[in-house]
Amino acid sequence: MSTDWLSSALVFGLFEVVMYIGMGFLLHMQLGLAGIGNFGVVGFWGLGMYAYGIIYGGHAPSGTDLIIDIPWPFGDPWQAIASVILATLVAGLGGLLIGWIISGMDLDGQLVGTFGFAAIVFLLARSQKGLTGSEGGIGGLDFPYDIGSEKANAMLWLLVASAIVIAIGYYTWRVHRSPYGRLLIATGQNEPLARSLGKPSNLTKLWMFTVTSAGMGLLGAMFAVIVHFLTPLKLGVDVTLAVIVALILGGAARVWGPVIGVLLTVGLFEIVVQLYAPFPDSWYRQAMPVVKQIIYGMSLIVVLMYRPLGILGDMRRDKLMRSIHGD
Amino acid sequence: MLEVRDLRSGYHGVTVIKGLSLEVGNEVFTILGANGAGKTTLLATMARLIPLMGGELLFEGEDISKVPPWESAARGIGYVPQEKGLFPELTVGENLNVGGMIGDRDRQERVDEIYELFPDLAVLEDQLAGTLSGGEGRMLACGRALMQDPKMLLLDEPTAGLSPLYVDMFFESVTKIHETRGVGIVLAEQNATKALEVADRVMVLSLGEAFVIEEAGNLTTEQLKEGYRI
Numbered sequence: 001m002s003t004d005w006l007s008s009a010l011v012f013g014l015f016e017v018v019m020y021i022g023m024g025f026l027l028h029m030q031l032g033l034a035g036i037g038n039f040g041v042v043g044f045w046g047l048g049m050y051a052y053g054i055i056y057g058g059h060a061p062s063g064t065d066l067i068i069d070i071p072w073p074f075g076d077p078w079q080a081i082a083s084v085i086l087a088t089l090v091a092g093l094g095g096l097l098i099g100w101i102i103s104g105m106d107l108d109g110q111l112v113g114t115f116g117f118a119a120i121v122f123l124l125a126r127s128q129k130g131l132t133g134s135e136g137g138i139g140g141l142d143f144p145y146d147i148g149s150e151k152a153n154a155m156l157w158l159l160v161a162s163a164i165v166i167a168i169g170y171y172t173w174r175v176h177r178s179p180y181g182r183l184l185i186a187t188g189q190n191e192p193l194a195r196s197l198g199k200p201s202n203l204t205k206l207w208m209f210t211v212t213s214a215g216m217g218l219l220g221a222m223f224a225v226i227v228h229f230l231t232p233l234k235l236g237v238d239v240t241l242a243v244i245v246a247l248i249l250g251g252a253a254r255v256w257g258p259v260i261g262v263l264l265t266v267g268l269f270e271i272v273v274q275l276y277a278p279f280p281d282s283w284y285r286q287a288m289p290v291v292k293q294i295i296y297g298m299s300l301i302v303v304l305m306y307r308p309l310g311i312l313g314d315m316r317r318d319k320l321m322r323s324i325h326g327d
Numbered sequence: 328m329l330e331v332r333d334l335r336s337g338y339h340g341v342t343v344i345k346g347l348s349l350e351v352g353n354e355v356f357t358i359l360g361a362n363g364a365g366k367t368t369l370l371a372t373m374a375r376l377i378p379l380m381g382g383e384l385l386f387e388g389e390d391i392s393k394v395p396p397w398e399s400a401a402r403g404i405g406y407v408p409q410e411k412g413l414f415p416e417l418t419v420g421e422n423l424n425v426g427g428m429i430g431d432r433d434r435q436e437r438v439d440e441i442y443e444l445f446p447d448l449a450v451l452e453d454q455l456a457g458t459l460s461g462g463e464g465r466m467l468a469c470g471r472a473l474m475q476d477p478k479m480l481l482l483d484e485p486t487a488g489l490s491p492l493y494v495d496m497f498f499e500s501v502t503k504i505h506e507t508r509g510v511g512i513v514l515a516e517q518n519a520t521k522a523l524e525v526a527d528r529v530m531v532l533s534l535g536e537a538f539v540i541e542e543a544g545n546l547t548t549e550q551l552k553e554g555y556r557i
Contacts, residue, residue, distance in 0.1 A: 179428055186414045186425045193411060196374055198400035198429035198475055253416070 011154045013271040015161060015226055020266045022165035022219050023243045024250070024258020025172045026212040032252040033181060034205050035188025037110040040098070041216060042239035043118030047094050048217025049234070050125055050132055051087035052224040056080060058138035060129075066138070067130040080144030084221045091217020092210050094121075099209035103202055118240065126232040137231035141224055154226060161222050168215055173255050184208055238293065242266055245296045249303050251310025260311055265296060328352050328387060328511050329373065329404070329479050335381035336372040337535075342380060343368040345535040351479070351513055355505050357522045357543065358515040360532035361555045366515035367409055369532065370481045373513065374406035375399040386479070401429050405477030405510075409484045412468030415457025419448055422456050422467055426474030434474075441470040444500060462493035466500075473504065479511040480504065486518055494518065498525050519551060531555070 023041060030036045054068050056079065072079045094117070102113040125132045132138065143153040175181040187194040187201040194201040224230055242265060243258075250261025269292050274284065303310060329351045337343035343365045360366050371377045373384065375396040384392045391399050400406070414422055423441055427434045442449035445466040451459065456467055465485050472480060482501070486494045502525050505512050516522035523529060526543040531554030538554035539546070 179424070182417070182421060182425050183428065185417060189414045189416055190411055192376060193408065193414070195376060195396040196400045196406045197425060198397055200395065200397050 006151070006155070007275070008151045008154060009275055010271065011151060011158055012226065013274060015154070015158045015223075016270050017262055017267045018158065018162050018165050019219050019223055020242060020246060020262045021259050022161075022168050023216055024247050024262050025165070025168045025255075026215045026219075027243050027247050028252060028255070028258050029172055029175060029184070029212050030209060031247065032254075032257070033175065033184045033188055034208055035107070035191075036099075036102070036205065036209055037107045038114045039111040039240060039244075040114030040116070040118035041243050042235055042237065043114065043121040044091050044094060044213040044216035045220035045223070045239060046118070046121045046125065046235040048087045048091040048214075048220030049224045049230060050121070050138070050220075051090040051217065052083050052221035053138035053141055053230045054131065055086050055090075056083035056141060056224075058133075058140045058230070060133040061136045061139050066133065076144035080225065084218065084225075087221040087224075088214050088218040091220065092214030094217070095210040095213020096206070099206045099213070103206055118235070118237070122232060122235045125230075125235055132232075133230075135232065137229055139229045141228045141230070143225060157222070157226050161219075161226075164218065164222065169255070169259075176255055180204065238289075241293070241296065245300050248310055249299055251312035253309060254312040257310050257312050264311075265299070329513070330385040331373070331382070332385070333382035334369075334372065334379065334384065336368060336377050336379050338368070338377070343535050344372065346382065347532075347535070347537055348382075349530060349537060349540060351511060353509060353511045354527040355501065355512045355514060355525055357526035357529045358513065358532055359517075359519050359522060359529060359551065359554065360515075362517075363534075364532040365535040366532055367483055368535075370406070370483045370513065370515055371408070373481055374404060376406070400475060400477075403476075403478035405472035405475050405480045407465075407468045407472045407480070407482045407485060409487060409515075413456040413459075413464055413471070416455060418453050418455055419459070419467055420452040422471050423448075423474050426471035430474070430476045432476060437474050437476065441473060444473070444503065445470055462489050462496075465489065465493070465497065469497075469500070469504075473508070473510075477510060479513065482512060482514045484515055484517060486516070486521070494521060498522075501525050 023045065027038060027041060030038050054066055055070060057070060057072065059066060098114060098117045102110045105113060126134060128134065143157060145153065147153055147156060175184070183194065183197065183199055183201060183204055186197065187205050191201065246261030246265045247258050249264060250259065251257030273288065331347055331349050334344055334347045335342055347369065358366050358369065368377060372379060375391065375394060379392050383390060386399065386402055386404060391402065414425060417425065423438050424434060427437050430437070447463060448466055448470060451463060456464065459467060469482065469485065486497050489497065498521050501512060501514060504510050514522060514526070523543050523546065528540065529543045529546050530540045531538040531551060533554045533556060539550050541550070
């Protein structure tokens with residue numbers, strides 16, 4: 001079967017959609033289940049991304065090594081796999097630290113605390129030349145295999161990322177139906193009361209935040225491989241905004257909320273508009289990023305005004321309301 | 328069963344409970360007192376939701392002054408706060424299930440017992456807790472705490488704001504819970520008349536101190552008035 005229609009740009013667009021769906025699942029568990037505000041999604045994602053670049057052995061654009069240079073006893077793909085695992089652990093440790101710091105805070109404090117964390121990651125990426133390559137970034141992050149062409153390599157990486165995101169989605173679905181998930185929901189809704197349920201709700205919440213932050217780091221590490229080159233410009237707040245907008249648009253309390261939300265936002269812009277809309281090239285470079293943020297913002301306002309629980313909303317509540325008031 | 332020794336507690340450095348000592352066994356122990364007497368603070372401290380400023384808290388002979396709230400619950404202290412005693416976005420059934428996360432007995436068996444005690448809840452099983460009426464909500468909060476199979480149940484003004492019908496029903500349930508399940512009950516109440524009907528012993532709390540601790544039948548109107556500072 002011919003795959004000519006599947007351009008490299010489309011593969012990259014699909015990768016972004018898949019990655020944001022994964023991030024949406026993870027943020028859904030943090031915000032939709034446990035009620036933890038995270039305005040620093042890009043920080044955990046970026047930590048995983050940069051940790052991968054550093055651990056894997058990426059180098060500054062000039063070709064000089066970074067100060068951390070691990071003498072890997074084996075090559076790819078094991079070097080990349082080990083680097084992804086370690087980058088995930090680094091992001092998880094970041095999640096553990098920040099989760100512990102914000103555990104006693106209210107939602108406002110959590111949002112500020114996580115935003116601060118993202119700012120720290122950004123500043124480290126921008127200022128620590130020996131560690132992160134500073135503005136010059138980190139390069140030399142090729143696919144850990146070669147199956148013929150760049151597009152084929154990217155397609156395989158997309159499949160790997162899709163499998164990981166499906167696993168994250170399945171985990172999310174299982175959490176929803178487990179006693180652990182109910183404890184998380186209970187903690188998110190009424191934390192003081194949840195403390196008297198006989199289970200260490202604060203530790204449950206911290207563990208969940210750690211695991212989901214590690215998941216964001218994993219997706220960041222996956223992204224590092226497909227872009228090959230990391231710069232601080234990738235750590236913009238737009239990453240966090242895209243995940244939050246998609247989640248709220250789709251429905252923060254529903255498992256499928258992030259999927260619907262990402263398809264309507266990232267999918268629409270990064271695939272439909274970017275690849276198929278008949279606009280001049282200059283428009284994509286200059287206007288689209290701005291138009292995209294404006295439309296995201298307006299969609300958020302409209303959804304919060306008319307459908308605060310998102311497009312999918314809380315179907316259980318909708319069903320109940322229909323049974324009371326009729327269709 | 329539950330012993331309080333020279334207990335001091337409060338919020339943000341303000342001492343609300345000022346050196347209180349009492350013992351509660353397997354009985355219905357009622358705490359009466361005016362608004363601001365410290366009833367809610369005392370119960371929340373007993374449930375370990377507020378840290379002690381001083382004194383000791385013992386349950387079944389063991390010091391629980393420093394254990395986290397989830398551990399005091401696991402040891403057998405159930406707590407029903409005056410407000411926000413539910414998880415509003417969970418259904419009635421899910422609230423009960425969350426309450427029953429600890430304990431060895433079959434969870435469904437416990438749910439059935441709660442539905443037997445509060446039949447209205449069985450009908451509302453799939454309804455979100457946030458949509459319940461005040462009385463239904465209190466029943467559910469109480470049922471959720473009972474799902475933990477507590478040895479001691481702390482009820483903070485469970486009938487506040489309820490219609491007379493629900494008040495009568497609730498006090499009947501308190502007696503039933505104590506008699507059929509053998510659960511010790513600490514009941515903080517403003518409704519002195521009703522509370523005294525079901526109580527074995529009573530304490531009148533006044534400005535964070537025990538004004539009087541007495542057998543319920545021996546409490547005089549004068550003691551009550553003086554304790555309420557009327």
